[in-house]
Amino acid sequence: xxxxxxxxxxxxxxxxxxxxxxxxxxxxxxxxxxxxxxxxxxxxxxxxxxxxxxxxxxxxxxxxxxxxxxxxxxxxxxxxxxxxxxxxxxxxxxxxxxxxxxxxxxxxxxxxxxxxxxxxxxxxxxxxxxxxxxxxxxxxxxxxxxxxxxxxxxxxxxxxxxxxxxxxxxxxxxxxxxxxxxxxxxxxxxxxxxxxxxxxxxxxxxxxxxxxxxxxxxxxxxxxxxxxxxxxxxxxxxxxxxxxxxxxxxxxxxxxxxxxxxxxxxxxxxxxxxxxxxxxxxxxxxxxxxxxxxxxxxxxxxxxxxxxxxxxxxxxxxxxxxxxxxxxxxxxxxxxxxxxxxxxxxxxxxxxxxxxxxxxxxxx
Amino acid sequence: xxxxxxxxxxxxxxxxxxxxxxxxxxxxxxxxxxxxxxxxxxxxxxxxxxxxxxxxxxxxxxxxxxxxxxxxxxxxxxxxxxxxxxxxxxxxxxxxxxxxxxxxxxxxxxxxxxxxxxxxxxxxxxxxxxxxxxxxxxxxxxxxxxxxxxxxxxxxxxxxxxxxxxxxxxxxxxxxxxxxxxxxxxxxxxxxxxxxxxxxxxxxxxxxxxxxxxxxxxxxxxxxxxxxxxxxxxxxxxxxxxxxxxxxxxxxxxxxxxxxxxxxxxxxxxxxxxxxxxxxxxxxxxxxxxxxxxxxxxxxxxxxxxxxxxxxxxxxxxxxxxxxxxxxxxxxxxxxxxxxxxxxxxxxxxxxxxxxxxxxxxxx
Numbered sequence: 190x191x192x193x194x195x196x197x198x199x200x201x202x203x204x205x206x207x208x209x210x211x212x213x214x215x216x217x218x219x220x221x222x223x224x225x226x227x228x229x230x231x232x233x234x235x236x237x238x239x240x241x242x243x244x245x246x247x248x249x250x251x252x253x254x255x256x257x258x259x260x261x262x263x264x265x266x267x268x269x270x271x272x273x274x275x276x277x278x279x280x281x282x283x284x285x286x287x288x289x290x291x292x293x294x295x296x297x298x299x300x301x302x303x304x305x306x307x308x309x310x311x312x313x314x315x316x317x318x319x320x321x322x323x324x325x326x327x328x329x330x331x332x333x334x335x336x337x338x339x340x341x342x343x344x345x346x347x348x349x350x351x352x353x354x355x356x357x358x359x360x361x362x363x364x365x366x367x368x369x370x371x372x373x374x375x376x377x378x379x380x381x382x383x384x385x386x387x388x389x390x391x392x393x394x395x396x397x398x399x400x401x402x403x404x405x406x407x408x409x410x411x412x413x414x415x416x417x418x419x420x421x422x423x424x425x426x427x428x429x430x431x432x433x434x435x436x437x438x439x440x441x442x443x444x445x446x447x448x449x450x451x452x453x454x455x456x457x458x459x460x461x462x463x464x465x466x467x468x469x470x471x472x473x474x475x476x477x478x479x480x481x482x483x484x485x486x487x488x489x490x491x492x493x494x495x496x497x498x499x500x501x502x503x504x505x506x507x508x509x510x511x512x513x514x515x516x517x518x519x520x521x522x523x524x525x526x527x528x529x530x531x532x533x534x535x536x537x538x539x540x541x542x543x544x545x546x547x548x549x550x551x552x553x
Numbered sequence: 554x555x556x557x558x559x560x561x562x563x564x565x566x567x568x569x570x571x572x573x574x575x576x577x578x579x580x581x582x583x584x585x586x587x588x589x590x591x592x593x594x595x596x597x598x599x600x601x602x603x604x605x606x607x608x609x610x611x612x613x614x615x616x617x618x619x620x621x622x623x624x625x626x627x628x629x630x631x632x633x634x635x636x637x638x639x640x641x642x643x644x645x646x647x648x649x650x651x652x653x654x655x656x657x658x659x660x661x662x663x664x665x666x667x668x669x670x671x672x673x674x675x676x677x678x679x680x681x682x683x684x685x686x687x688x689x690x691x692x693x694x695x696x697x698x699x700x701x702x703x704x705x706x707x708x709x710x711x712x713x714x715x716x717x718x719x720x721x722x723x724x725x726x727x728x729x730x731x732x733x734x735x736x737x738x739x740x741x742x743x744x745x746x747x748x749x750x751x752x753x754x755x756x757x758x759x760x761x762x763x764x765x766x767x768x769x770x771x772x773x774x775x776x777x778x779x780x781x782x783x784x785x786x787x788x789x790x791x792x793x794x795x796x797x798x799x800x801x802x803x804x805x806x807x808x809x810x811x812x813x814x815x816x817x818x819x820x821x822x823x824x825x826x827x828x829x830x831x832x833x834x835x836x837x838x839x840x841x842x843x844x845x846x847x848x849x850x851x852x853x854x855x856x857x858x859x860x861x862x863x864x865x866x867x868x869x870x871x872x873x874x875x876x877x878x879x880x881x882x883x884x885x886x887x888x889x890x891x892x893x894x895x896x897x898x899x900x901x902x903x904x905x906x907x908x909x910x911x912x913x914x915x916x917x
Contacts, residue, residue, distance in 0.1 A: 254758075254759055292663065294662065294663045294664035294667065295662050295663075295664045296662065297662065297663045298658065298659050298660065298661065298662060298663070299656065299658045299659075299661045299662070299663060299666045299680060300658035300659045300680065300682065302663045302666070303658065303680065316663060316664065316667065318664065361736060361737075361739075362737065364736065365732075365733050365736035365737050366733075368729075368732055368733065368736065369729050369730075369732065369733040372725060372728065372729035372732065373725075373726065373729050375725075375764070378746075382742075394618075395618055400739070
């Protein structure tokens with residue numbers, strides 16, 4: 190049922206893409222990034238190209254390894270199992286490419302570009318970039334359903350791994366348990382390599398798990414997510430192991446309030462940059478302005494980082510139907526860090542978090 | 554100690570790259586693929602570009618996230634923490650780029666190419682491809698040491714997970730245990746998503762693990778590897794769960810003999826294609842010619858798939874010092890599959906397998 194819904198939605202998306210191409214004066218478009226292809230067709234193979242041709246037909250190209258899978262995963266779209274190189278197949282005359290053919294400038298290599306030019310030379314190639322963002326940003330109910338399942342699954346794993354923190358346990362141990370838990374509960378996998386960062390490591394927003402054992406009196410940042418049916422989740426909690434100082438508690442309280450402020454302040458139509466500023470100003474007013482060195486959040490969907498970006502350099506407004514993270518942090522180099530992150534969905538009345546996991550400070 | 558060895562080796566490699574550039578009439582080269590950069594410098598961050606400049610200096614570019622890590626991981630190489638876009642930095646005049654600048658055609662996007670052309674337009678850009686293969690293919694003793702450790706670690710995990718096979722256990726369960734085991738024993742992670750394929754799934758060489766429980770009387774293909782200190786391993790064993798048929802045993806025996814034949818026949822200097830043919834002919838003579846649909850093997854190093862390729866379309870000879878897999882298989886669609894794979898290192902007297910794990914049929 191949900192599958193039928195999603196197939197119908199994908200078909201309506203492809204119709205929108207054709208309309209956008211036409212109003213941009215482009216005859217055809219070759220899509221070369223896999224997440225966008227999965228979003229538009231459901232196909233999850235490791236080789237795929239998607240052509241929006243001039244006669245309003247969309248054609249999915251893949252290779253012999255995926256003959257069966259492409260049939261199982263897609264619906265209502267023509268598929269071609271490539272026997273030749275893609276450029277050769279495109280030059281066969283079977284596809285209406287027109288004079289102006291668009292390519293994704295960020296997802297085609299110079300080598301591919303040269304091959305296409307050679308085989309399809311007598312036309313103009315137009316670079317497009319962020320072409321799909323406006324559509325990918327707004328989530329359909331069937332997409333939201335998958336993200337909610339990913340969140341729920343990952344929250345169970347978070348609960349389980351917090352219970353494993355103790356003396357002698359390392360960051361790598363916990364990261365391995367997270368990956369294992371996601372897979373065991375049925376996720377396709379992690380949506381990114383889990384971050385487990387205790388003590389001073391927590392002050393590095395992108396710390397890699399190390400063989401360091403957790404030390405009593407430290408805060409531990411756990412940032413994790415999984416993929417369910419092609420859609421990602423992302424969440425962060427910071428927990429205390431042993432007795433932590435008043436300063437650590439105080440910083441935790443500030444980040445928690447900042448994060449709640451972000452959720453409460455988010456409104457459809459506001460500039461993404463203004464939401465970032467509101468939270469950033471709050472943290473600065475609390476005396477930690479220098480200690481929040483990254484953006485407030487990012488969209489989540491078929492990719493764990495996608496539009497919209499919510500940061501100081503964001504342009505554009507937050508739109509109803511978008512799903513993005515709100516994840517302020519305070520990082521004190523050489524000492525400790527705190528980050529709290531939920532995904533939210535933006536409705537007419539504001540933001541609703543997808544996560545339900547407690548944000549009270551857990552003390553182990 | 555091993556680190557010093559590897560740093561010295563990397564420095565000698567960079568000198569070779571400069572010599573090759575010079576004899577190819579190229580003034581400079583921008584390296585944009587991360588595995589090659591790690592191999593040449595030791596740096597493992599997620600953003601890196603490496604310039605071989607015209608005055609024979611190599612410069613590694615990364616961003617502020619990796620300020621500390623780049624110092625820790627590299628030795629004897631200039632590093633720049635980028636504040637501007639790379640193209641802008643390159644155009645600053647600080648770097649001798651010369652008139653002919655080489656770029657990796659397969660590892661630079663059309664977008665990056667356009668930026669570079671715009672900022673550095675008054676020169677010729679030359680596409681290079683497979684430029685590093687001849688060097689990467691031959692392994693230094695310190696590289697081999699890392700691969701041996703990766704193999705040893707992954708063999709312990711294989712032994713443990715074979716012990717977990719039983720009624721009610723699924724392919725996904727076992728795959729999750731493999732990933733978990735690799736991490737717990739100290740690997741950086743899997744070198745690729747483990748393949749665990751029971752029964753008819755085993756007939757698909759690239760099967761994804763499913764929630765299917767293992768069925769008595771089936772063969773289970775387990776293909777796995779991990780990364781230790783930047784170097785990959787890769788191995789496959791096929792085991793029997795419950796009583797299997799005479800035909801299954803017979804196919805196992807043929808694959809095992811074919812694999813041993815591949816190890817025995819491999820000689821430095823022979824055409825890679827001839828080694829593939831020797832094994833392929835053996836399988837064909839046994840009556841399963843149609844059932845071995847992929848190449849015999851591939852090189853392994855900082856990437857789990859790299860030069861040399863050993864298949865029907867390979868050009869060039871197997872060289873002393875190369876490390877590659879020998880992995881024949883027989884796949885009977887809808888029924889079962891068998892694959893056996895070791896990595897070998899090619900010495901003056903032939904091939905020596907890195908794996909020691911038994912190739913007798915394990916019956917559970």
